[in-house]
Amino acid sequence: MALMVLGMALPAGAQVGSQQALSNNILQVANDQGDLKTFTGLVDQAGLRNVLSAREEYTVFAPTDDAFKRLRADQMDALTKNKTLLQKVLRYHVVKGRYTTADMAKMGTLQTLEGGNLKATSSDHTFAVNNAHIVKPDISAGNGVIQVIDTVMMPK
Secondary structure, eight states, rough: OOOHHHHHHHHHHHHHHHHHHHHHHHHHHHHSSSHHHHHHHHHHHHHHHHHHHSSEEEEEEEEOOHHHHTOOOOHHHHHHHHHHHHHHHHHTTTSSSSHHHHHHHOEEEEBBBBSSSEEEEEEEEEEEEEEEEEEEEEETTEEEEEEEEEOOOOOO
């Protein structure tokens, strides 16, 4: 009953939008963001679409298009020409499990699919992982959460 009341209190568009986001996978929701086109294109180029479209839940730290533009030309060139390197970098941006910024602040460290660790920090309502600031937090998808970040993180 309480859920029905809450649902009726939301504008009709908000109900549809949040229901649609929860039925769409991470890549579908990322495509709808508008500023993650480079990220989603590179996921396709790396052959990782099936991973982020699967039922398994992930938290994805998706760099904005501007973050990719800030890479040096030789770094971007290396990513687009070396599929193994591209997969390694992209897998460094993905963590198994659904984590909000509040969850990450409590955890401190998250292990990536690439095998490295990300250090989550927070202060004054701002969140970061490995010094990449989360500029759009907690975007829900059917199979996880997207944390939009302002920096492309490179594994060591």
